[in-house]
Amino acid sequence: MFFHVIVTTECPLQCRYCFGEALKDTETGFRGFDLDYSLPERIDYDLDVLDRFCRRDDECVLILYGGEPLLCGDVVKQILDRVTVKHFILQTNGVLLHTLEPEYVNRFHTILVSIDGDEAVTDYYRGTGTFRKTIDNLKLITQNGFQGEIIARMTVMEQTDIHKQVTWLVENDDFPFSSVHWQLNAGFWDDFPRRAFTTWSEDGYNPGIRRLVNFWVQCMETTGTVLRLYPFLGITHSLLFGEDEALLRCGGGWINYAIQTDGHLIPCPTMWGMRDYYVGHIRHADPSKLKKVLVNEPCTTCDTYPVCGGRCLYANLTKRWSAESYRLVCGTVRNLVDAIARELPRIRRLIQCGNICLNDFDFMKYNGCEIIP
Ligand code: SF4
Ligand code: SF4
Known part of the structure; x- marks a missing residue:
């Protein structure tokens, strides 16, 4: 099992799609839900209780999450020292990575770091200077011996040219990423x-995804490398191996839960404080x-459900975007799946010829990459 541990809800940044949207949000979309507004800002339970909970599952993976978990560096270190799990993963904005000693950083199996592409687009969404601090810290942890996977985790919306930004992340000379995941800012707010x-998804994002899939397969042809672009990796893996997922690919609500700062378990970190969906407490x-x-x-009767998973x-439970608006999001899912399905014969040929192999598409599922953006 995977668990996002919400270490703190505090964050030093004020990103447009998170802090900025929260300021404009009306909360009318939450009518009918029982919400707990009095949760502690930082972990408020005994870490021995967390350790006992995790020890009951030999496959337990903890994803340290926030807010920004490194605002509570001491708690992060205590978790790493006192809790026994199979792997630790960190999801961070990267600006405080230099504050955690290498002996701790190097114990993470994977670090997902928020970055939206090049300096201009990252700083536009996340604040001036954020890009430089993040990249400098990634160079530092690499110099200090971090050998796990570093995943560039993008949030994408109207200012993002998906082809330009993903190719920049993997090809730039400063700090080229070999792993990238992105998620659409869609369906989370009343926005x-x-x-x-509408215009962006149909005229920019969808054609951009088709070009990006072509770029991805071209890289396989010319360099023999399968870049770890997680949305492509996850869907291609399913199509190659004939997997019929039909469950959320992020794992939310069935294999990947979150632990609130008060110790209650929820289906996913975004469902923070939604009492109707509490599934227990780590104590018991x-x-x-x-x-x-x-x-x-509409997911359960959708023809794309077996590959999308929902x-x-x-977004499905709160329905903060109307059915008509959300159909555009589903259009991006269908476009992504179709674009990969069209390239599948080319990918199969490369495998048959030995340019790449099936194992190149392996990845740790539910590691914080939702696969379907
Ligand atoms: S994609 Fe999954 S993890 Fe992300 S907000 Fe939705 S349910 Fe939660
Ligand atoms: S394409 Fe849309 S309706 Fe269909 S399963 Fe995915 S999210 Fe649900």
Whole structure:
């Protein structure tokens, strides 16, 4: 099982799609949900309780998450020292990575770092100077011996040219990433009327994805490398191996839960404080017997469900975007799946010729990359 540990809800940045949207959000989309607004800002339970909970599952993976977990560096170190799990993963904005000693950084199996592309686009979304601090810290941890996977985790919306930004991340000379994941800022806020999502998704993002899939396969042909672009990796893996997922690919609500700062378990970190969906508390719960929380309509009767898995439990349950608006998001999923399916014969040929191999498409599922953007 995978668990996002919400170390703190505090964050030193004020990103447009997170802090900025929260300021404009009306909360009308939460009518009918029972919300807990009094949760502690930082972990408020005994770490021995967390350790006992994790020890009940030999396959337990903890993803340290926030807010920004490194704002509580001491708690992060205590978790690494006192809790026994199979792997630790860190999801961070990167600006405080230099504050954690190498002996701790080097114990993470994977670090997902928020970066939205080149300096201009990252600083536009995340604040001036954020890009430089993040890249300098990534260079530092690499020099200090970090050998795990570093995944550039992008949030994408209307200012993002997906082809340009992903290719920049993997090809730049300063700090080229071999692993990239992205998620659309879509369906999380009551923001559709003030967005230009329709034009951007249809005229920019969808054609950009088709070009990017072509670039990805060209890299396989010319260099024999399967770049770890997670949305492509996950879908291609399923198509190559004939997997019929039909469950959320992020794992939310069935194999990847989150632990709130008060110790309650929720289906995903975004469902923070939504009492209707609490599935237990780490004091008493058995990690392998947690109640499943699954997506409802329209996903369960959608023809793309077997490969999509439902995209996002939070968006599906809260329905903060209307059905008509959300159809555009589903259009991006279909476009992505179709673009990869069209290239599958080319990929199969490369495998048959030995340019690449099936193992190149292996990855750790549920590691914080949702696969369906
Ligand atoms: S394409 Fe849309 S409706 Fe279909 S399963 Fe995915 S999110 Fe649900
Ligand atoms: S995709 Fe949705 S349900 Fe899954 S982890 Fe992200 S916010 Fe949660």
